[in-house]
Amino acid sequence: MDSISIAIDGPAAAGKSTVAKQIAKRLGIIYIDTGAMYRALTFQVLQEDIDPEDEKAVMEILNKIDIRLVQQEDGQHVLIDDRDVTEAIRYPDVTASVSAIAKHSAVRKNMVSAQQDLAKDHSVVMDGRDIGSQVLPDADVKIFLIASVSERAKRRFEENKQKGIPADLHTLEKEIERRDDLDSTREVSPLVKAEDAIELDTTSLSIDDVTEKILEICQPFI
Numbered sequence: 026m027d028s029i030s031i032a033i034d035g036p037a038a039a040g041k042s043t044v045a046k047q048i049a050k051r052l053g054i055i056y057i058d059t060g061a062m063y064r065a066l067t068f069q070v071l072q073e074d075i076d077p078e079d080e081k082a083v084m085e086i087l088n089k090i091d092i093r094l095v096q097q098e099d100g101q102h103v104l105i106d107d108r109d110v111t112e113a114i115r116y117p118d119v120t121a122s123v124s125a126i127a128k129h130s131a132v133r134k135n136m137v138s139a140q141q142d143l144a145k146d147h148s149v150v151m152d153g154r155d156i157g158s159q160v161l162p163d164a165d166v167k168i169f170l171i172a173s174v175s176e177r178a179k180r181r182f183e184e185n186k187q188k189g190i191p192a193d194l195h196t197l198e199k200e201i202e203r204r205d206d207l208d209s210t211r212e213v214s215p216l217v218k219a220e221d222a223i224e225l226d227t228t229s230l231s232i233d234d235v236t237e238k239i240l241e242i243c244q245p246f247i
């Protein structure tokens with residue numbers, strides 16, 4: 026297989042990371058969860074009691090920490106320096122503040138460049154909000170996953186339950202709507218479907234069905 030780059034974008038909890046992980050496994054390529062990088066920064070900002078709106082202070086934190094995505098036997102782990110924050114970055118406090126951090130242009134510039142470095146010279150599947158539009162504008166395959174808010178909240182509810190993260194369906198729906206709104210209306214690199222992305226509505230599809238559909242789309246590049 027020649028090298029392939031796959032960009033998967035879409036709103037919160039549309040199944041992007043689950044599908045991307047399956048594709049990475051099936052094709053034997055690297056998976057990069059860009060949302061985890063914004064979440065890790067948010068975690069550290071909250072730990073240090075910094076105001077997420079304060080771009081300069083947020084950038085000072087970003088410049089002094091090392092965020093790494095490390096592949097381990099049980100999946101991808103997220104490290105800040107040597108601290109494993111894989112679970113902590115999924116908690117509601119981080120989720121509630123991450124969009125405020127991700128809107129800062131200096132933060133995005135730094136993250137996009139780090140993500141481009143991670144993808145350099147490798148076959149990758151990357152998921153996020155701006156992968157097809159900013160991070161990998163020349164990706165071979167660009168997918169934009171959507172699903173109804175209620176379906177997305179249900180999926181996130183089940184996922185959180187399995188991870189032991191406190192969740193309530195109605196709160197999750199509100200949180201997903203709020204985050205979509207913030208991510209879609211921010212000034213820098215808002216969540217948009219790239220012009221050449223293929224939109225897939227996953228509301229009535231299983232994760233396995235979505236994976237198969239995307240693998241079919243990838244066929245010419247494999």
Ligand code: C5P
Pocket residue numbers: 037038059060061063064123124125127152153154155156204208
């Ligand atoms: O994908 P996930 O829901 O974990 O992303 C968390 C947040 O990180 C998003 O709501 C968005 O604010 C931000 N994000 C982003 N650009 C990306 C990935 C995530 O702005 N490429």
